[in-house]
Amino acid sequence: MKSLDTNNRRDFIKQIAVVSAFVALGGTGMVIMPKLKASDIFLRPPGALDEDDFLATCIKCGQCVQVCPYHTLSLLDISKGHAVGTPFVNARDRGCYLCDLLPCVLACPSGALEHTTSEAKDVKMGVAYLKHTNNCLAYRGENITKDHLARILNTTASNEREQKILDDYAKYEGKPCTICADMCPFPQKEQAIEMVQNSEGRWLPQVNDQCIGCGVCEELCPTKEASIVIIPRVSFAQHYKG
Numbered sequence: 283m284k285s286l287d288t289n290n291r292r293d294f295i296k297q298i299a300v301v302s303a304f305v306a307l308g309g310t311g312m313v314i315m316p317k318l319k320a321s322d323i324f325l326r327p328p329g330a331l332d333e334d335d336f337l338a339t340c341i342k343c344g345q346c347v348q349v350c351p352y353h354t355l356s357l358l359d360i361s362k363g364h365a366v367g368t369p370f371v372n373a374r375d376r377g378c379y380l381c382d383l384l385p386c387v388l389a390c391p392s393g394a395l396e397h398t399t400s401e402a403k404d405v406k407m408g409v410a411y412l413k414h415t416n417n418c419l420a421y422r423g424e425n426i427t428k429d430h431l432a433r434i435l436n437t438t439a440s441n442e443r444e445q446k447i448l449d450d451y452a453k454y455e456g457k458p459c460t461i462c463a464d465m466c467p468f469p470q471k472e473q474a475i476e477m478v479q480n481s482e483g484r485w486l487p488q489v490n491d492q493c494i495g496c497g498v499c500e501e502l503c504p505t506k507e508a509s510i511v512i513i514p515r516v517s518f519a520q521h522y523k524g
């Protein structure tokens with residue numbers, strides 16, 4: 283968990299400095315912009331316009347980053363070419379907890395985060411995908427150990443909301459893994475993800491059609507490499523039925 287009071291604020295100032303330096307140098311024609319790779323499709327905050335419109339509209343002010351109580355958002359660095367300074371979610375570090383009233387959207391002064399997105403069901407960030415079923419503890423029939431939980435529990439909460447995540451997470455030690463299904467922040471979570479019993483009686487996670495790709499399941503998945511990952515900018519229908 284990141285602390286805004288220390289590391290995050292320092293990172294944010296660094297990012298702003300990079301953006302400022304880029305803008306200043308850009309005026310002299312001295313900057314060569316790195317090209318984005320086709321694989322550089324970013325998980326954007328709730329309400330983000332389609333990528334081309336988002337890049338054209340976001341003024342890189344960082345307001346969304348500043349108001350996020352979970353410290354979910356960061357600004358892309360200069361290695362990301364024209365996307366430098368725009369906000370994104372690194373889901374493995376911290377997903378989006380779909381706060382009431384989506385304060386990041388309300389804080390956006392440019393409309394890059396569309397104000398018509400006002401609640402969780404309006405959000406379309408991407409979709410979750412069980413990428414590594416061979417690692418998933420539910421598929422393997424293994425219980426959660428202290429080591430599995432350490433990546434998250436060794437971090438520091440900087441407010442009550444972040445502390446609640448740690449407290450809830452700590453309760454899983456010694457239990458079968460249902461973390462992705464239990465800790466999904468979508469209000470009707472079973473419509474986004476649920477544990478379903480297979481023909482052998484084993485309970486396995488299943489992504490459902492209301493998943494909006496918030497990234498919390500990827501963040502909290504206790505396997506070394508996340509067994510469940512987010513495909514950004516893709517809907518459930520596109521990924522699972524396309």
Ligand code: SF4
Binds near residue numbers: 377
């Ligand atoms: S909805 Fe909340 S947790 Fe998600 S990015 Fe916006 S402010 Fe952060």
Ligand code: SF4
Binds near residue numbers: 461462
């Ligand atoms: S949190 Fe990860 S390991 Fe646990 S059931 Fe979900 S995908 Fe599997």
Ligand code: SF4
Binds near residue numbers: 496
């Ligand atoms: S399954 Fe839940 S936690 Fe995972 S991305 Fe979808 S809405 Fe978010």
